[in-house]
Amino acid sequence: MRRISVKLLLAVIISFLATNLIFILIARLVLSTYIQEEKMNIPAYNVLAFGLFFIAVVVFVFVFLVLIRSHIRYLKEISEQVQKISNGDLGATIHVRGKDELAELSQNINKMSAQLRAKFDREREIEQVKNELISSVSHDLRTPLTSIVGYLDLIKKRENIDNETLDSYLYIVDSKANYLTDLIEELFDYTKLTSPDFQLQRNEVDIKRLLQQVIGEYEPILKREGIDVHTDFACEWNVVIDVEKMVRVFQNLLENAKKYSKKPSVLEVNQKVQKDSIVISFTNSISISEKIEVEKLFDRFYRGDESRTDANGSGLGLAIAKQIIQLHQGEIRAKQQHDRLTFLIKLPLTQESLENHM
Ligand SMILES: Nc1ncnc2c1ncn2[C@@H]1O[C@H](COP(=O)(O)OP(=O)(O)O)[C@@H](O)[C@H]1O
Numbered sequence: 001m002r003r004i005s006v007k008l009l010l011a012v013i014i015s016f017l018a019t020n021l022i023f024i025l026i027a028r029l030v031l032s033t034y035i036q037e038e039k040m041n042i043p044a045y046n047v048l049a050f051g052l053f054f055i056a057v058v059v060f061v062f063v064f065l066v067l068i069r070s071h072i073r074y075l076k077e078i079s080e081q082v083q084k085i086s087n088g089d090l091g092a093t094i095h096v097r098g099k100d101e102l103a104e105l106s107q108n109i110n111k112m113s114a115q116l117r118a119k120f121d122r123e124r125e126i127e128q129v130k131n132e133l134i135s136s137v138s139h140d141l142r143t144p145l146t147s148i149v150g151y152l153d154l155i156k157k158r159e160n161i162d163n164e165t166l167d168s169y170l171y172i173v174d175s176k177a178n179y180l181t182d183l184i185e186e187l188f189d190y191t192k193l194t195s196p197d198f199q200l201q202r203n204e205v206d207i208k209r210l211l212q213q214v215i216g217e218y219e220p221i222l223k224r225e226g227i228d229v230h231t232d233f234a235c236e237w238n239v240v241i242d243v244e245k246m247v248r249v250f251q252n253l254l255e256n257a258k259k260y261s262k263k264p265s266v267l268e269v270n271q272k273v274q275k276d277s278i279v280i281s282f283t284n285s286i287s288i289s290e291k292i293e294v295e296k297l298f299d300r301f302y303r304g305d306e307s308r309t310d311a312n313g314s315g316l317g318l319a320i321a322k323q324i325i326q327l328h329q330g331e332i333r334a335k336q337q338h339d340r341l342t343f344l345i346k347l348p349l350t351q352e353s354l355e356n357h358m
């Protein structure tokens with residue numbers, strides 16, 4: 001490591017030696033021409049001494065500056081780049097030269113500049129996502145609200161409305177209002193889950209028992225809709241998860257199976273262990289004609305065409321599920337094989353629970 005203090009000291013020594021050399025040369029010249037030939041008076045001697053001393057200083061400063069000029073230039077360059085960064089050119093970099101402290105300083109400034117850029121970009125992205133969210137939400141809120149207001153208007157006027165029509169209007173208003181409530185609730189949950197300071201409340205539970213419990217609650221509802229549930233669970237495994245949130249994921253998937261499956265059909269739920277993860281899958285039937293854009297399923301506000309028209313989903317269910325699984329350092333994805341759609345959840349197992357199963 002060539003430290004800058006060593007370099008400076010070297011520059012001082014070299015300047016000193018150079019000054020001495022020149023001083024000796026001049027002194028010799030002056031001494032031989034003046035002092036040896038004629039006697040000098042004291043003022044002249046003083047002037048001569050001062051002149052020599054002055055020359056020595058100038059030589060020293062000159063040699064020193066020549067030796068360190070590249071460093072001064074580099075310092076100037078660093079200062080200019082820092083100025084640029086402070087003026088908003090985030091990401092601007094300094095060419096790193098050599099290995100001394102100045103090079104280190106440049107490296108650190110480059111790092112800082114890159115971090116500032118990344119932070120700025122991230123914030124802008126968050127801002128953009130928020131704006132998109134607000135505009136899609138406004139649209140989704142406005143549509144049912146407009147129809148509620150419209151029907152209420154009709155009811156208020158009471159012009160030739162028989163009881164049957166009134167009932168149908170009220171039914172529509174009621175269902176739209178319920179839809180709005182659900183949408184707002186899901187939206188609230190989604191924003192909470194995606195906020196940077198959201199914390200999971202993790203506990204150790206047996207995933208098999210949890211799945212059995214949730215499915216047990218849903219089985220009668222699914223059966224009523226013509227969906228039989230088949231399960232195949234591996235042995236009991238303890239996982240450290242936020243139980244409430246994980247139940248939410250399972251409920252969202254079961255609710256989707258209920259809403260979007262072809263009926264009658266079978267819903268398969270499997271759970272197995274793969275290397276160091278637990279893999280849970282939900283597979284339901286869909287009609288072959290249905291073209292599902294598997295990569296888009298987890299996008300916010302994505303709804304299949306048919307469901308969009310009857311507008312009883314927010315399109316947030318799978319986005320919420322994905323967020324929860326990601327907070328657990330897991331993965332969720334979907335795949336379609338002919339008329340079967342599978343949702344796969346992969347959750348990492350802790351070293352401890354792996355050891356317990358050895
Ligand atoms: N199990 C499923 N079978 C078939 N299609 C599904 C299934 N789950 C989700 N989808 C499709 O994905 C879309 C998004 O689902 P989701 O995010 O839960 O929103 P939502 O249920 O509110 O519409 C649904 O509108 C539907 O078209």
Ligand SMILES: [Mg+2]
Pocket residue numbers: 252255256313315316317318
């Ligand atoms: Mg859903």
